[in-house]
Amino acid sequence: MATANWRGTVGVVKPTYGSGSLVEFIRLLPEGVGVIPLYASIKEHTQKGYFDALESYHQRVAELAKLGVDLMHPEGAPPFMVRGYKAEQEIVKEWEDQYKIPIFTSAMTQTAALRALGIKRFVGCTYFRDNKLNDIFTRYFTDAGFEVLGMEGMDTSPGEADNISPQEIYAHLKRSLLKHPAAEGIYLLGSGAWRVVDVVPVEEDLEVPVVHPVAARVWYVQKQMRIRHPVAGAGRLLAELP
Numbered sequence: 001m002a003t004a005n006w007r008g009t010v011g012v013v014k015p016t017y018g019s020g021s022l023v024e025f026i027r028l029l030p031e032g033v034g035v036i037p038l039y040a041s042i043k044e045h046t047q048k049g050y051f052d053a054l055e056s057y058h059q060r061v062a063e064l065a066k067l068g069v070d071l072m073h074p075e076g077a078p079p080f081m082v083r084g085y086k087a088e089q090e091i092v093k094e095w096e097d098q099y100k101i102p103i104f105t106s107a108m109t110q111t112a113a114l115r116a117l118g119i120k121r122f123v124g125c126t127y128f129r130d131n132k133l134n135d136i137f138t139r140y141f142t143d144a145g146f147e148v149l150g151m152e153g154m155d156t157s158p159g160e161a162d163n164i165s166p167q168e169i170y171a172h173l174k175r176s177l178l179k180h181p182a183a184e185g186i187y188l189l190g191s192g193a194w195r196v197v198d199v200v201p202v203e204e205d206l207e208v209p210v211v212h213p214v215a216a217r218v219w220y221v222q223k224q225m226r227i228r229h230p231v232a233g234a235g236r237l238l239a240e241l242p
Contacts, residue, residue, distance in 0.1 A: 004032070004034065005032065005033065005034030006032045007030065007031075007032035007033045007225060007227060008032075008033060008034070008070040008071065008225050009033070009034035009035070009036060009069045009070050009071075010033065010034070010035055010036075010069060010070065010071040010072070010073055010221055011035075011036045011037075011038070011064030011067065011069035011071070011072045011073070012025070012035060012036070012037050012038070012072075012073045012074075012075055013037075013038050013039070013040050013057055013060040013061065013064070013072075013073070013074040013075060013076075014037055014038070014039045014040065014075055014076070015039075015040050015042045015053070015075055015076030015078075015079060016039070016040075016041065016042050016076075016158075017039055017041065018162075018192075020162075020192070021191035021192065021213070021214050022035075022037055024191075024195060024196060024214050025214050025217060025218060028196065028214065028215070028218045028231055028234060028238065029218055029221065030222065030227050030229035033221065033225065033227070036064065036067060036069060038060040038063060038064060039060070040053050040056040040057050040060060040074075040076065040079070041056060042056075042076070042079065045078070045128075045157060045158045045159065046130075046133075047082050047132065047133060047136070050078045050079040050081075050082045051079075051082055051083070053076075053079045054079065054083075054091075057074050057079065060074070061074060061095055061099070061103070062099075065098075065099040065101060069101065070101070070102075070225070071101065071102050071103070071104075071221065071224050071225070072095070072099070072101055072102070072103040072104075073103070073104055073105070073106075073109075073217060073221070074103070074105055074106075075105075075106050075217070076106060077105070077106040077107045077110065077137070077189055077190070077213070078133065078136075078137070078189075078190075080105045080106075080107055081107055081136060081137055081140040082133075082136055084139070084140065084143065085140050085143035085144050086143065088105060088107065088108075088140075092104065092105060092108070102224055104220060104224070106213055106216075106217065107140065108220075109213075109216040109217045109219070109220035110187065110211055110213065110216045111141070111144050111146075112216075112220060112223075113211045113215075113216040113219055113220070113237055114146065114185065114187065114211055116219075116237075116242040117185060117209045117211070117236070117237065117242060118184070119146075119184045119185035119187075119209065119211070120145075120146060120147060120184060121146070121147040121149060121182060121183060121184050122141075122146065122147075122148065122149065122183050122184060122185045122186060122187050122211075123148075123149045123150045123151075123152060123176050123177055123179070123180040123183040123186055123187070124137065124138070124141070124148060124150065124151040124152065124186075124187040124188075124189055125151075125152050125153075125154075125172055125173055125176050125186060125187070125188050125189070126151060126152070126153045126154070126188075126189040126190060127153065127154045127156045127157065127158065127160075127161050127164060127190055127192070127193045128153045128154075128156075128157060128158070128189075128190075129153055129154070129155050129156060129157060130153070130157070131153065134151040134152075134153045135151070137151050137189055138151045141187075149180035149182060149183050150176065150179065150180050151189075152172070152175075152176040152179070154168075154172055156193075158190060158192050161190065161192035161193035162192070162193070164193040164194075166195075166198055169193065169194050169198050170198070170201060170202060173186055173188075173202045173206075173210070174202065174205070174206060177206055177208065183208065184208065184209075185208050185209045185210065185211065186202065186206075186208060186209075186210045186211070187210075187211045188210065188211065188212050188213060189213070190213065191212070191213040191214050194212065195214075196212050196214050196215050196234045196235060196238075197233065197234065198212075199212050199215070199234075199235040200233065200234070200235055203235060203236055209235075209236045209237065210235060210236075211237065212235060212237075215234060215235050215237045215238050216237065218231070218238060219237050219238060219241060222241065228241055229241075
């Protein structure tokens with residue numbers, strides 16, 4: 001790899017072409033960490049669409065292995081959550097056995113971040129109006145050993161996520177926590193609507209940690225690469241690096 005990537009290179013498989021979270025991910029990574037993005041090109045944000053995407057992930061993971069990256073991160077929690085917690089672990093293990101490279105999904109980074117922050121009981125927030133999918137996401141985390149007090153979806157979808165304002169996000173997160181006051185933290189599913197900076201006022205006002213997908217993957221990459229580079233102004237997880 002080029003000398004600019006002196007700390008290592010992570011290959012990512014983005015679920016769609018329209019995800020602006022790639023820019024945010026690269027911006028928050030420490031200097032010297034390179035990123036090679038490929039795309040699974042998910043067209044349909046439904047249970048069937050996520051199931052059908054696995055073949056595309058297989059192809060992209062194989063391509064990244066040929067390029068010789070140091071870590072691989074197939075992004076997008078729903079395509080793996082719909083298969084279940086155990087099945088996800090089996091898929092990743094098969095990839096690691098075949099390619100001899102550390103591989104982790106979005107949900108794996110998020111469960112690790114929740115545990116690192118000491119969160120066992122949380123409320124989830126999504127931008128899926130499809131309650132069937134929200135129930136699948138809840139089951140994933142329940143199988144992973146968490147108590148999910150609620151998976152509160154906004155009346156929108158991933159394709160409409162760009163239209164959600166920061167004010168609407170703040171209101172949704174606050175409303176969800178007040179609905180479930182026993183929650184030890186807030187989990188955000190999906191990175192198409194909420195930016196990492198959106199969690200800061202929520203954490204300050206509500207005094208609970210918020211796990212954002214992009215922050216979780218930046219934190220996890222640092223852990224995997226044995227780097228410790230705190231980031232200010234992007235939430236508790238990246239500031240404290242637990």
